[in-house]
Amino acid sequence: MPILYSQPDSGNCYKPRLLMAKLGMSFRHVTVSALDGSTRTPDYLAKNPNGKVPLLELDDGRFLAESNAILLHLAEGTRFLPSDAYARALAYQWLFFEQYSHEPYIAVRRALMVYPERAKEATPERLAATLEGGDKALGVMEAQLQKTPYLAGEEISIADIALYAYTHEAERGGFDLRRCPAVSAWLGRVAADPGHVPLGWLPE
Incomplete structure (x- = not known):
């Protein structure tokens, strides 16, 4: 199951959660916030050196950052990415x-x-x-x-x-x-x- 690291009140983090909900995708959520410093911990920076959210951890352990890049990946082959x-x-x-x-x-x-x-x-x-x-x-x-x-x-x-x-x-x-x-x-x-x-x- 993919893991989404995100800040619940962030619009950028809302984007992938909203798309996954509309697609009916199962995922695990881990709350990470720029407000409490948890995006700057060594553990998180090892996952995303840019120290920002959201961050998607794929089933195979690879990571994908940047909200719109995550949208593009998740939308592949769905109604949310035009075929034309x-x-x-x-x-x-x-x-x-x-x-x-x-x-x-x-x-x-x-x-x-x-x-x-x-x-x-x-x-x-x-x-x-x-x-x-x-x-x-x-x-x-x-x-x-x-x-x-x-x-x-x-x-x-x-x-x-x-x-x-x-x-x-x-x-x-x-x-x-x-x-x-x-x-x-x-x-x-x-x-x-x-x-x-x-x-x-x-x-x-």
């Missing part, structure tokens, strides 16, 4: 967008406002910059979701799993999703997809 080459490339496009144009603003602003230990970093300048960047990212998503029900087209894919994680928490970072009706409707579609679980869900 162009549609698959579009899903990849949104994965890169999530990490470079979305997560650095929406996830970071949420963290600044949710975690007390990050409060000292929440300067007016940082909050303004993350709000501007996050609003821009939501605008890009809104434009696409006015055209198609899901980010990479007509069917749900790992692009939607990746971007759902922090978008559905965006209001905790002070973003107003009422300005993005297509994004809000999309959030509802992803949540209605079979096997959906909330952010804090862990396997029994």
Whole structure:
């Protein structure tokens, strides 16, 4: 059985848990957190020298880090990775967008406002910059979701799993999703997809 090392309240860690739940995959969960230093222990660094979560340990003992790489691996041969080459490339496009144009603003602003230990970093300048960047990212998503029900087209894919994680928490970072009706409707579609679980869900 694969083992997922993750922090329960992290959106990046939620991504693989959500996909595995939707796929009905069995896995064991080990809680590791950047907040308590457990990602910096010698034992964990031996598994992932980058000292971050999530981390997937495969049945054969190999490890795979980075949330979107884990999504790509888990989605292979499933409904979440398009078989058409162009549609698959579009899903990849949104994965890169999530990490470079979305997560650095929406996830970071949420963290600044949710975690007390990050409060000292929440300067007016940082909050303004993350709000501007996050609003821009939501605008890009809104434009696409006015055209198609899901980010990479007509069917749900790992692009939607990746971007759902922090978008559905965006209001905790002070973003107003009422300005993005297509994004809000999309959030509802992803949540209605079979096997959906909330952010804090862990396997029994």
